[in-house]
Amino acid sequence: MSLSSIVLLFMAMLMAALLLEPLARLLRLPLSAALVAGGFAGSQLMVGSGLDTGLRWYHFHDLVFYVFLPALIFESAISLNGRLLLRNLAPIILLALPLLLLSAGITAALLYLGIGHPQGFPWITALVCGTLLAATDPVAVTELAKRLPLPQRLLTLMEGESLLNDATTVVLFMLLLGSTAASSPAASWQTASLEFGRLALGGLAVGLFTGALAGWLIRWLNQAVIISLLTAYAAYLLAETQFGVSGVMASLASGLWLGRLLQKKNDDYARLIGDWWANLGWIANSSLFLLAGATITLAMFEARWLAMLIGIGAALSTRVLAVWLVAGLVAVTPRQQAISNAYRLLMAFGGLRGAVTLALALSLPLELEVWWTAQSIAYGVVLFSLFIQAPLIEPLVKRLNNRQTL
Numbered sequence: 001m002s003l004s005s006i007v008l009l010f011m012a013m014l015m016a017a018l019l020l021e022p023l024a025r026l027l028r029l030p031l032s033a034a035l036v037a038g039g040f041a042g043s044q045l046m047v048g049s050g051l052d053t054g055l056r057w058y059h060f061h062d063l064v065f066y067v068f069l070p071a072l073i074f075e076s077a078i079s080l081n082g083r084l085l086l087r088n089l090a091p092i093i094l095l096a097l098p099l100l101l102l103s104a105g106i107t108a109a110l111l112y113l114g115i116g117h118p119q120g121f122p123w124i125t126a127l128v129c130g131t132l133l134a135a136t137d138p139v140a141v142t143e144l145a146k147r148l149p150l151p152q153r154l155l156t157l158m159e160g161e162s163l164l165n166d167a168t169t170v171v172l173f174m175l176l177l178g179s180t181a182a183s184s185p186a187a188s189w190q191t192a193s194l195e196f197g198r199l200a201l202g203g204l205a206v207g208l209f210t211g212a213l214a215g216w217l218i219r220w221l222n223q224a225v226i227i228s229l230l231t232a233y234a235a236y237l238l239a240e241t242q243f244g245v246s247g248v249m250a251s252l253a254s255g256l257w258l259g260r261l262l263q264k265k266n267d268d269y270a271r272l273i274g275d276w277w278a279n280l281g282w283i284a285n286s287s288l289f290l291l292a293g294a295t296i297t298l299a300m301f302e303a304r305w306l307a308m309l310i311g312i313g314a315a316l317s318t319r320v321l322a323v324w325l326v327a328g329l330v331a332v333t334p335r336q337q338a339i340s341n342a343y344r345l346l347m348a349f350g351g352l353r354g355a356v357t358l359a360l361a362l363s364l365p366l367e368l369e370v371w372w373t374a375q376s377i378a379y380g381v382v383l384f385s386l387f388i389q390a391p392l393i394e395p396l397v398k399r400l401n402n403r404q405t406l
Helices: 003-027 031-048 057-079 082-087 089-096 098-115 123-132 139-144 152-181 189-221 224-242 247-265 268-295 298-331 341-350 355-362 371-402
Strands: none
Touching: 003 031, 003 268, 031 139, 031 268, 031 371, 057 152, 057 224, 057 247, 057 268, 057 355, 082 089, 082 152, 082 247, 089 098, 089 152, 089 298, 098 123, 098 152, 098 298, 123 152, 123 355, 123 371, 139 152, 139 341, 139 371, 152 189, 152 247, 152 341, 152 355, 189 224, 189 247, 224 247, 224 268, 247 268, 268 355, 298 341, 298 371, 341 371, 355 371
């Protein structure tokens, strides 16, 4: 694929995203839902016309891990309210770490037992698929907050959980893929836990270092936009290529560090940087959903509809379980504000599957057994989230507001 073709394709994707945005508002759908539908329709038209974009499956890994993920994670981190994040850190960490791992395991078990075909859908593939479905995306709730008043604490809980569990999900995903590629027998749980800790904590350390260095450079050079862009990708690449730890965790830590630094300034320049990163995040997010839509095929629904339904049921049930478990734990934790039933309901129903689930599904290697089934399940759950769950959130919020329970 030539450079000119790549540039033209990228420009066409951005224009498509801009044109689909008013349509999404009209239909009261998240923009991501319209983008997936637009990507699918565009790909069908191109295939029917005999055109070839030149994109192949082996392009998606590099696009996902070296272009989209650093921008998505860093943008979410730099825009998060650090003060509210610290105030609600206990429930966010519970949702994003131990209960995410538990949710991934339970979802994997439900998929494995529900499909009931150990040769056609082995346990390791079920684990990878369960991990894909563990990442949440509060996009529908955050878009709704632009039209309706929503409690800031609820938004912080959902955005903070999404940010941390996205990073955790990617670390676990890479660890599981590494174990499938290894020629030696599967590592023990103790070894896997130590490796998970090394990847995550090592990535956080690299991110904090690069974030602190970037903060010093910003004060010295007063070029926050350029330095923040360099930091997002430098932290990721340093962690991945030089230290062998999690690049996503590095982008997360550096983004939180710089975000807190800029929020302390609270001036027009800091807001300009926030707006700039919001636009970059919009570009990365829109491109990802359009690409995902372009890879959807009707054969997925014809051949894997039952697996998709099992995935939807597993994802929904484990989400409800995780949220109620966290709320129960928070209720008995000293000096922690309880999570109301209205918050629990919105956190459970509004925890959609979105960008990170699609990104990881796109990057599944062909070497993974029945990778297409895992990808089909992930797509099915994301489509259910975008086209069924998301439109129902606004009526739910209005109902809770009418009852004055939110």
